[in-house]
Amino acid sequence: MTDRKPLIIVAVVSAVMTTILYAGGMFYVSGFLPPPSPALSQLEVASFYQQNHTAIITGLTMAFVGTGFMLPLCVIGSVFMAEVEEGFPYFSVMQALCALATVIFTALPNFIWMTAAFRVDRSPELINLLHDLGWIMWATPSWGFAFQLICVAIVGLKDKRPKPFIPRWMSYLALWVAVGVAPTPLVPFFVEAGPFAWNGLFTFWVAFFSPILWIAILFVIIVINIRNNEQDNHQGDLAGSQL
Amino acid sequence: MSTVNVIPLKVSGSENQIEHHPAEIGVWLFVFADMCIFAMYFGVFVWEKKLYPAMFEEGQETLSTEFGGLNTVVLLISSFFAAKAVHSARMLNIDAYRRFIKLTMLSGLAFLCVKFLEYSDKFSAGFDIATNEFYRNYFAFTGFHLLHVILGLSFLGWLLISVKTTEQLKGNVKASEGVGLYWHMVDLLWVVLFSLIYLVP
Amino acid sequence: MMPYVIRDKLFLVLVALLCITLLSWLLISSVNLEEKSLGVMILLLAFFKVRLIAIHFMETAKAQRLVRIAFETWGVVVGGMIIFGYLMG
Numbered sequence: 001m002t003d004r005k006p007l008i009i010v011a012v013v014s015a016v017m018t019t020i021l022y023a024g025g026m027f028y029v030s031g032f033l034p035p036p037s038p039a040l041s042q043l044e045v046a047s048f049y050q051q052n053h054t055a056i057i058t059g060l061t062m063a064f065v066g067t068g069f070m071l072p073l074c075v076i077g078s079v080f081m082a083e084v085e086e087g088f089p090y091f092s093v094m095q096a097l098c099a100l101a102t103v104i105f106t107a108l109p110n111f112i113w114m115t116a117a118f119r120v121d122r123s124p125e126l127i128n129l130l131h132d133l134g135w136i137m138w139a140t141p142s143w144g145f146a147f148q149l150i151c152v153a154i155v156g157l158k159d160k161r162p163k164p165f166i167p168r169w170m171s172y173l174a175l176w177v178a179v180g181v182a183p184t185p186l187v188p189f190f191v192e193a194g195p196f197a198w199n200g201l202f203t204f205w206v207a208f209f210s211p212i213l214w215i216a217i218l219f220v221i222i223v224i225n226i227r228n229n230e231q232d233n234h235q236g237d238l239a240g241s242q243l
Numbered sequence: 244m245s246t247v248n249v250i251p252l253k254v255s256g257s258e259n260q261i262e263h264h265p266a267e268i269g270v271w272l273f274v275f276a277d278m279c280i281f282a283m284y285f286g287v288f289v290w291e292k293k294l295y296p297a298m299f300e301e302g303q304e305t306l307s308t309e310f311g312g313l314n315t316v317v318l319l320i321s322s323f324f325a326a327k328a329v330h331s332a333r334m335l336n337i338d339a340y341r342r343f344i345k346l347t348m349l350s351g352l353a354f355l356c357v358k359f360l361e362y363s364d365k366f367s368a369g370f371d372i373a374t375n376e377f378y379r380n381y382f383a384f385t386g387f388h389l390l391h392v393i394l395g396l397s398f399l400g401w402l403l404i405s406v407k408t409t410e411q412l413k414g415n416v417k418a419s420e421g422v423g424l425y426w427h428m429v430d431l432l433w434v435v436l437f438s439l440i441y442l443v444p
Numbered sequence: 445m446m447p448y449v450i451r452d453k454l455f456l457v458l459v460a461l462l463c464i465t466l467l468s469w470l471l472i473s474s475v476n477l478e479e480k481s482l483g484v485m486i487l488l489l490a491f492f493k494v495r496l497i498a499i500h501f502m503e504t505a506k507a508q509r510l511v512r513i514a515f516e517t518w519g520v521v522v523g524g525m526i527i528f529g530y531l532m533g
Contacts, residue, residue: 172269176276182390186383189373195287196383206280265503271511274502275518282522289529296533308472315465323458326501330454427501431494438490439526442472443483 011076014069021066030059035199046124056117060110067107074099080165081155095151101144109138139198142181149178180210270421274428302377310361311441321350322430329423398422457500491523
């Protein structure tokens with residue numbers, strides 16, 4: 001059995017790095033999040049890119065570096081999951097592969113927006129095209145993350161040990177998050193702002209923050225678990241079962 | 244927490260004496276969280292109805308209360324069958340259990356058929372999700388509910404495949420309660436959706 | 445057979461639910477009321493049905509206390525929100 005302590009330390013460090021770099025880059029430095037309305041006019045979009053040239057490129061660079069740190073975090077999740085599965089750890093591998101898809105689809109739009117900001121004298125139509133391409137690519141694909149959560153939930157529900165790697169109710173909550181991100185394929189239908197546009201209530205606010213809520217709860221449980229189990233280091237599971 | 248505690252319940256006339264919490268707390272959490280997302284759907288619908296009263300009135304007139312009402316009845320009946328299935332699971336009556344699971348699935352499939360007719364009716368009349376705010380809400384909300392029905396049907400199908408003997412039923416009483424609970428939620432949400440979208444003038 | 449069916453609580457709940465559905469149907473098709481009060485009545489009936497389903501089918505009555513409280517609160521808050529929004533509109 002692998003030593004768990006370094007894994008948990010790496011997981012916590014990656015989570016912190018992702019949060020700081022992604023949230024800092026997207027919300028604070030570049031101002032991409034919360035998303036702009038899809039109904040903005042061409043000139044408004046173009047002037048946003050032309051006036052914030054440096055800030056946009058800096059923020060987007062921070063953000064794509066931050067998404068890279070999601071990979072160690074998710075692979076460590078798979079390490080804990082693989083101990084539950086018998087034979088070939090299908091769901092653990094699936095979870096890690098889907099994590100790669102999530103990272104790619106989260107990071108790739110950053111390069112498209114960077115291209116839009118790259119030449120300040122680019123014509124507004126082209127800036128607008130790249131802007132739309134980036135947002136549709138960023139907001140629409142939720143399946144990678146949904147499959148990750150479904151894999152975590154299936155393994156979590158299979159885990160019959162006295163100390164499962166996550167509490168059972170977290171598995172059900174993971175399924176809820178997977179359902180919560182399900183409406184995002186509706187994004188490309190709506191050019192006007194509304195609940196299903198890319199800045200909408202269900203396709204951005206619920207679909208973006210419910211996974212974050214789940215991960216935040218996971219880390220709260222990990223911290224509580226580490227505090228409770230400081231002395232006994234046998235089977236220090238990812239999130240433990242005290243809760 | 245991780246072990247599934249099955250309490251074989253004695254048939255003792257009244258069910259009220261059973262000291263037993265139905266379904267796992269995690270399933271309740273899932274159901275409640277999902278109902279909160281639907282609560283936001285209802286909120287959005289009411290809000291936009293206030294913003295565009297004429298469009299919503301016009302849109303509602305094109306909806307078919309016959310199809311909607313039929314689906315309400317179908318889902319209520321299927322919910323009753325699901326409740327009976329859970330009841331038989333507790334009695335460890337495998338024959339009745341499988342019969343009621345099949346009946347529940349049959350009503351669920353009937354719901355899908357009616358929905359298919361209703362949607363193709365709307366599509367052939369030239370309405371789709373991008374037509375206007377009313378149809379966006381109508382298709383998105385009922386479509387998301389439809390996704391829940393399909394999910395529920397696959398859970399029921401999984402129960403039907405994996406529970407064939409009394410022995411297997413013993414290990415799946417909690418799971419059946421969970422699926423039943425989910426199915427009742429689907430029914431409950433449809434009741435509100437139907438009244439809100441189809442009926443309220 | 446018949447007495448068994450009548451004693452079956454779940455069946456009675458189903459009959460009640462179907463009757464309420466029929467009642468809201470009749471209310472809609474025979475409009476002799478003002479629009480707003482008709483709408484409020486249908487919504488109240490719908491949330492009464494929700495409560496019946498929650499208590500008897502989902503068995504919130506037998507579940508943990510917190511579950512019961514959460515579901516009753518959901519009914520009151522969501523029902524209140526919809527009816528309030530409807531009356532405002």
